[in-house]
Amino acid sequence: DAGITQSPRHKVTETGTPVTLRCHQTENHRYMYWYRQDPGHGLRLIHYSYGVKDTDKGEVSDGYSVSRSKTEDFLLTLESATSSQTSVYFCAISGTGIEKLFFGSGTQLSVL
Amino acid sequence: QQQVKQSPQSLIVQKGGISIINCAYENTAFDYFPWYQQFPGKGPALLIAIRPDVSEKKEGRFTISFNKSAKQFSLHIMDSQPGDSATYFCAGYSGGSNYKLTFGKGTLLTVNP
Numbered sequence: 001d002a003g004i005t006q007s008p009r010h011k012v013t014e015t016g017t018p019v020t021l022r023c024h025q026t027e028n029h030r031y032m033y034w035y036r037q038d039p040g041h042g043l044r045l046i047h048y049s050y051g052v053k054d055t056d057k058g059e060v061s062d063g064y065s066v067s068r069s070k071t072e073d074f075l076l077t078l079e080s081a082t083s084s085q086t087s088v089y090f091c092a093i094s095g096t097g098i099e100k101l102f103f104g105s106g107t108q109l110s111v112l
Numbered sequence: 113q114q115q116v117k118q119s120p121q122s123l124i125v126q127k128g129g130i131s132i133i134n135c136a137y138e139n140t141a142f143d144y145f146p147w148y149q150q151f152p153g154k155g156p157a158l159l160i161a162i163r164p165d166v167s168e169k170k171e172g173r174f175t176i177s178f179n180k181s182a183k184q185f186s187l188h189i190m191d192s193q194p195g196d197s198a199t200y201f202c203a204g205y206s207g208g209s210n211y212k213l214t215f216g217k218g219t220l221l222t223v224n225p
């Protein structure tokens with residue numbers, strides 16, 4: 001998966017707890033993205049980063065925050081998880097253009 | 113506001129048949145239209161893509177047809193095989209948007225042997 005590692009791959013947590021998902025890349029790409037995938041909604045952009053410490057919101061950013069302190073790591077945090085955040089989360093990276101957008105294998109998150 | 117509408121939501125095709133998935137977009141600034149293929153438990157992967165300066169692009173059994181005036185594009189899979197069974201996403205992209213894609217909702221394709 002183009003040097004992208006998402007962790008954990010699966011997580012079950014309780015409502016109200018904080019959760020952090022990690023995306024690690026070995027490609028030295030500038031751009032990193034967090035998407036969520038839900039049945040009937042496809043892939044929706046949560047947040048993205050266009051450089052170290054440079055991030056911006058996507059279309060479904062409420063309830064999520066991100067951080068990127070170094071090129072290779074992009075963290076997605078759910079400050080207080082809710083059941084509506086049960087989803088599959090995908091990290092993606094891009095370095096040289098939109099034709100080179102690669103996705104990780106995803107994190108299945110269940111909020112009970 | 114959904115900017116890329118994809119249909120059908122699911123599709124069942126017999127082996128050897130033609131699979132057709134359609135997408136319509138609203139944002140006339142889009143200048144790149146990719147299709148992604150996703151197998152269960154995996155992330156989406158780029159399958160084929162087209163830019164609006166051409167009306168068709170073919171790669172093996174996969175063809176994109178593009179109609180700029182109608183703001184529509186479609187994926188045709190010729191001689192469909194069981195190994196093509198996957199979820200397919202169309203997407204649109206406008207240059208200068210930090211490589212952010214807008215995806216359709218996906219089509220689950222099942223090819224029966």
